[in-house]
Amino acid sequence: MAVTVVGSIAYDAVRTPFGARERMLGGAATHFALAASFFDEVRVVGPVGDDFAPQDMEVLRARGTLVDDVERVPGGRTFFWAGEYHDNLNRRETLTTELNVFEHFEPKLSAAAQEAEVVFLANIQPELQLDVRRQCTAARFVAMDSMNLWINIARQALERTIRSVDCLLLNDEELEQLTGAPNTPAAAEELLGWGLKAVVAKQGKYGAALYTPEGFFAVPAYPLARVVDPTGAGDTFAGGLVGYVAASGAEEPTLDVLATAMAYGTALASYNVEAFGTERVAVLTADEVFDRVIALRRMTAFEAPALALRG
């Protein structure tokens, strides 16, 4: 029972206050797969160009990721993104987005990819996400990401796609933009009304919050005095979260399962930002992941002794 992820495999050019990379392995599916590979087999679906280097495919393979469904487009070039971080990493500027092989991407999943019980639809056009969703007929848990661009230019398709999945991950501002709600709890309430079983609000350096019909859960970001490159943190978080749900084997993940999944996602994302691109997670060990989950538990636990309050 592998996890299927559909999304970008990319080359990124990134500049942060701590350095730069001209052409590093990136993409939502890549970051997701590296993180989720700690929990289950991961099958990556997405296109690359002729320029995609064998050693980059090896980065995925080295963590056991199944790459049979990576489509190499003859004569095509791999998706390319260039960006720069400003204001102590609080602001990201996109310099270039070259869709390249993604421009005419039509996901054709192999039988094995279609049989996945757990699926992640990384941030691509909502129509393509819906197409993949429909091909995955055996799925018991489908999660998706998206972005403000699709809310702006493809809202109807996005809403249809959201209504076909179990779990939506978005930045908190995007959840508010999508629903028109004045705050994230109100936005999540609205979206649970669409039939979602879980809404995850990504809050960057503040952590993440989870809304389900069963209740609310929140986990802070793991505190790091040195963050080198936030690129891919959201997808790494999703990989940990969705990977843990897959490994849990639960038919329908409970709030408790999803809460632990959020902690694993947070731990993995914290490693991701310690170095450029995939550099840290590619060499990460299972013990290191578990250590930060335990640390996060300690950092959020508190006693509530029955105090005689002055009423």
Place this chain on the structure above:
Amino acid sequence: MAVTVVGSIAYDAVRTPFGARERMLGGAATHFALAASFFDEVRVVGPVGDDFAPQDMEVLRARGTLVDDVERVPGGRTFFWAGEYHDNLNRRETLTTELNVFEHFEPKLSAAAQEAEVVFLANIQPELQLDVRRQCTAARFVAMDSMNLWINIARQALERTIRSVDCLLLNDEELEQLTGAPNTPAAAEELLGWGLKAVVAKQGKYGAALYTPEGFFAVPAYPLARVVDPTGAGDTFAGGLVGYVAASGAEEPTLDVLATAMAYGTALASYNVEAFGTERVAVLTADEVFDRVIALRRMTAFEAPALALRG
């Protein structure tokens, strides 16, 4: 053993998307005292004018707050602040600040106020905070708030004052501005080097984080789909936090004590924002406070089962 708080007692004019008040009881010391009064006796030190209404003094007295040290300035007018919230409460615009009786305020603490073991220096000029700090010779735990204004125009005095207290509460951006550190964990690390025993980063709708030499703790804001007026939330949070530390009786609060204190502060702040000014907290019950602390514990707890991760 009462808690002494020094700070503003004010009238506020506030406009939010949910309504407006022309002249409501406010001020940092007021919000702090109402919250801290659930845990211990609170003695308020601060000036008011002739215009300060008896029924507003009753709001404080009704929760057992000691007001003997509230100085009524003959011929003076009470501190007045007017502000408006925009962008779904995410942005606050100050329309008017009339210092009035605060312009020439020189805190003269009574013997009883000076004997407090726990002291809160609400956001006023750092020189005045330091003056009060020195008057409180019996204090075992002194916490303080401040704001970007004093970082900009009175940095040296602010730094001296911070070095004289045990616990600093600031917004996360202010912690970064104060230290020049690129993020909050780095800022807190720097400030712990100044001798502080605790640094609290207030994160608004995201919650709050605590840094001590013993470790890190974070608690999310209690999720509310309807927030009416955020005015005073930070001081209400501080009142719950410092009040709990006072009630705990600990000679030096441990990370565990401070963590629970953070949860009480968060619970109290969540009630504060449900209505204008002091309207909600003035009628709050101890059971309601405890209920939200328990709810917050449930909303942040997770299991970390020993999972066979794929290394």
